[in-house]
Amino acid sequence: MSLAGRATRLPASIVTSAHGLRYYSKMKHAYSNYQTVNIIGYPFSIGQPIDGVHLGPDAMREYGIVQRIKRDAGRKVRDLGNILLDNSRKGEQFGIVKDPATVSAASKLLSEKIQSVLEDDSLPITIGGDHSLAIGSIHGHTARIDDLCVLWIDTHADINTGESTVTGNMHGMPLSILMKELEKKRIPGFEWAKPCMTAKDIAYIGLRDVDPEEFKYIEDIGIHMATMADIDHHGMGSVFERALDTINPRRDRPLFVTWDIDVFDPSEAPSTGTAVRGGLTLREGLHLAEQIAKSGLLVGFDLVEVNPKIGSQEDVKKTMDTACFIIEALLGKTRRANVYQKR
Numbered sequence: 001m002s003l004a005g006r007a008t009r010l011p012a013s014i015v016t017s018a019h020g021l022r023y024y025s026k027m028k029h030a031y032s033n034y035q036t037v038n039i040i041g042y043p044f045s046i047g048q049p050i051d052g053v054h055l056g057p058d059a060m061r062e063y064g065i066v067q068r069i070k071r072d073a074g075r076k077v078r079d080l081g082n083i084l085l086d087n088s089r090k091g092e093q094f095g096i097v098k099d100p101a102t103v104s105a106a107s108k109l110l111s112e113k114i115q116s117v118l119e120d121d122s123l124p125i126t127i128g129g130d131h132s133l134a135i136g137s138i139h140g141h142t143a144r145i146d147d148l149c150v151l152w153i154d155t156h157a158d159i160n161t162g163e164s165t166v167t168g169n170m171h172g173m174p175l176s177i178l179m180k181e182l183e184k185k186r187i188p189g190f191e192w193a194k195p196c197m198t199a200k201d202i203a204y205i206g207l208r209d210v211d212p213e214e215f216k217y218i219e220d221i222g223i224h225m226a227t228m229a230d231i232d233h234h235g236m237g238s239v240f241e242r243a244l245d246t247i248n249p250r251r252d253r254p255l256f257v258t259w260d261i262d263v264f265d266p267s268e269a270p271s272t273g274t275a276v277r278g279g280l281t282l283r284e285g286l287h288l289a290e291q292i293a294k295s296g297l298l299v300g301f302d303l304v305e306v307n308p309k310i311g312s313q314e315d316v317k318k319t320m321d322t323a324c325f326i327i328e329a330l331l332g333k334t335r336r337a338n339v340y341q342k343r
């Protein structure tokens with residue numbers, strides 16, 4: 001739909017722009033809430049070794065994510081289905097990094113899909129799949145939206161390079177492909193994705209399992225990080241405000257969120273490949289998601305690393321329920337009343 005078609009609901013700065021996407025930064029508290037949510041499934045597991053995470057998107061659909069977004073968040077939804085991905089292991093390696101070419105090809109497809117959804121003035125949300133998908137989703141957003149900033153909500157920093165990685169798993173490396181400051185350390189095969197982020201564009205929330213070499217990169221480059229210790233000390237509300245004060249001080253930059261389900265405590269999200277105790281409560285996660293929605297700055301997000309093959313049926317259900325809660329809250333559902341639902 002064209003921007004002009006919704007002239008009555010949108011601030012003048014958007015309506016008058018011929019290229020709406022370039023003007024996200026001028027708008028406040030209005031735009032994304034009227035966009036149709038487009039769900040992209042990314043059934044991919046080659047960025048990590050455990051079987052099952054590629055089944056995340058279909059499991060979430062079966063669990064009812066589309067209906068929940070419609071009913072509880074009151075949003076229009078279009079399910080674009082899964083991206084067709086080559087999800088087979090080739091055993092190709094760069095040093096100890098596993099299957100980088102397969103990861104690269106898959107994330108390139110995601111970047112292109114994201115760009116087409118944004119061209120359509122819709123709000124893309126990607127359901128993973130392992131976290132290597134952030135290469136594609138963040139690249140796709142920066143290709144269409146000026147001045148993007150990112151919240152990386154995760155237990156892990158996912159900024160390992162080919163030199164620093166201990167596991168060789170690419171879901172622990174997506175940020176090193178995207179950061180300009182780490183350009184020299186990029187592994188080959190991602191030439192299509194020019195580094196598009198700098199330290200001032202990104203902040204972490206929820207970290208508690210950062211590899212020593214990753215910590216060095218973060219300190220050297222100067223990325224803002226809020227660990228679980230910070231959340232304990234200051235509370236989620238102020239941790240969120242501090243993160244935005246750093247990357248979005250005037251609250252005018254469009255915001256992308258990449259949300260790894262393993263940021264939650266395993267009691268809330270057991271079915272994930274790299275669970276670490278001592279994580280977010282559901283309430284902390286909900287508060288963060290609600291504040292993000294309230295900012296009016298959100299232009300897209302992903303939810304990754306739900307693995308329906310890990311744990312009991314009960315575990316899987318709980319993990320998907322947590323994921324649904326977060327997705328709905330990011331899309332405007334609050335615990336007060338649903339402001340976007342028709343009365």
Ligand SMILES: NC(=[NH2+])NCCC[C@H](N)C(=O)O
Nearest residue numbers: 131156160167169171172274
């Ligand atoms: N997206 C994730 N769950 N990443 C976990 C990464 C764990 C570890 N730091 C690694 O590089 O392998």
Ligand SMILES: [Mn+2]
Nearest residue numbers: 155156260262
């Ligand atoms: Mn993680």
Ligand SMILES: [Mn+2]
Nearest residue numbers: 131154158260
């Ligand atoms: Mn991650």
